[in-house]
């Protein structure tokens with residue numbers, strides 16, 4: 001990491017403007033005033049301490065959620081300067097806390113790198129807090145300064161005593177302003193996930209977390225990874241079968257920029273296992289650093305395969321996607337002035353970093369391949385198998401396509417289609433099991449509702465390759481019925497239905513089949529999910545009788561509400577065992593008929609990482625673990641996670 005040895009007291013700090021704009025338009029600075037904005041405040045304060053660690057001056061950061069709702073961040077860095085800045089006639093502490101962009105980072109000299117996205121300064125947090133206390137241990141003294149109501153000084157910087165022996169460092173404690181934020185309750189899980197990610201990205205940095213809030217009983221947590229991103233890769237692969245036990249890594253620094261890469265392959269087929277970061281920020285949309293890595297990886301593997309005669313002269317080159325099947329890699333770059341682009345500002349735009357990553361990968365990964373022939377051989381063989389599978393899948397797709405053409409409409413026998421010619425009102429119900437399929441056929445509106453019964457469990461598409469999957473009859477039926485192709489060739493415009501509804505039992509098997517279907521749609525028909533055409537039916541879990549009339553209750557919550565409103569009702573409810581137990585009329589009125597049913601629309605929050613393991617880690621990406629977010633419902637039972 002870059003070391004800056006000079007001392008930059010308050011005079012190195014540059015000042016832009018006061019805090020009014022932040023309170024007027026908080027969203028401009030922290031994205032939102034919801035839970036995400038609230039946590040941005042934590043990231044902002046923690047990032048400052050991480051910067052101090054990256055500059056080589058801090059080794060430990062403590063984050064504590066206080067019993068009274070505050071959040072405290074302590075580091076053992078140099079401490080914010082307490083001397084008076086000559087131009088500003090203010091102490092460094094006051095500048096840092098009351099001026100927008102006040103801080104060494106923008107003075108040019110102070111820090112080499114800082115997280116661009118969150119680098120708005122602690123002053124923003126001050127502006128959005130009902131109270132903030134900053135404490136600095138520096139020059140043997142303990143200094144304290146206090147603010148309230150959005151950054152108004154309530155107690156000037158003063159020395160309150162001696163610093164603990166030899167200690168330097170900064171402590172910022174803030175209490176978010178309830179009149180600004182929709183919620184002021186921090187989520188320990190969100191914070192922990194991000195802290196762990198930061199610990200992985202900053203080798204050796206110790207990050208400790210404590211939750212002192214009442215009703216939040218949790219043991220303190222310490223993250224510290226001597227291996228840095230190598231440990232990150234190991235962590236991501238814990239639940240996977242690795243292709244070889246080694247984790248490779250390399251790094252290169254040049255002209256104020258640096259890149260670190262760690263990688264391994266598992267035996268799976270997921271080609272989205274590359275995770276990239278720029279200045280500690282997760283670039284979920286990739287960018288120049290990822291492009292550089294991918295390009296060089298393809299070159300290196302092909303070069304090696306040719307040199308070792310694993311690819312014959314007449315064989316075509318292995319494609320990037322073949323090579324990336326099963327890879328888990330972390331690319332972490334640090335650079336000055338990172339350009340974050342794209343809709344979510346999560347794509348790195350700096351072209352100079354592409355060159356650096358490409359160079360590092362060509363040279364150092366090439367070297368690693370030479371030095372680790374057993375592993376290199378396994379990687380190449382796996383890529384060759386991937387290429388063969390890709391070609392087989394293309395053939396299988398061509399067969400399905402020609403079948404569809406030959407068989408006229410080409411519709412599967414099991415499909416009970418609907419007759420409407422207006423696609424906007426056509427609905428496909430995918431129903432688990434033949435008996436439930438029968439009831440659904442009786443219950444449906446034959447004009448608008450089509451039924452496709454599927455039996456058994458469709459293949460787990462996460463694990464199976466496309467070629468295998470396409471041989472599965474259930475999957476073939478599904479593709480033909482929807483009529484818009486599959487994989488890269490999927491064409492949303494050709495879909496034959498407006499709504500594709502999954503109708504499965506609420507039991508474990510039903511959950512499983514829902515998860516498999518959703519995974520299939522997510523992986524192979526993503527636009528269908530992205531454009532909101534996939535739904536989950538909610539058959540009721542309970543039924544009971546009130547004055548001889550049947551009442552259906554969709555879940556435990558609905559049951560609780562019913563019992564609250566009908567306290568004298570008998571407590572034992574009939575638990576509906578499955579779809580098969582309902583007759584067609586029950587199925588119609590509870591689950592299928594428009595206006596009576598509850599349909600949950602499945603949306604993709606971010607069509608980025610769906611790899612559940614990495615998603616359990618990353619702060620802003622928490623939502624992605626729940627890649628399928630269901631509108632109007634906290635119900636994520638179908639996620640099977």
Ligand code: 0RA
Pocket residue numbers: 006007008009048049052075077078079080081092096103104105110170
């Ligand atoms: C400006 C200049 C210097 C350090 C810092 C800011 C600083 C800020 C924060 C915020 C949280 N922890 C921090 N640690 C340091 C350089 C001071 C010097 O040259 O001694």
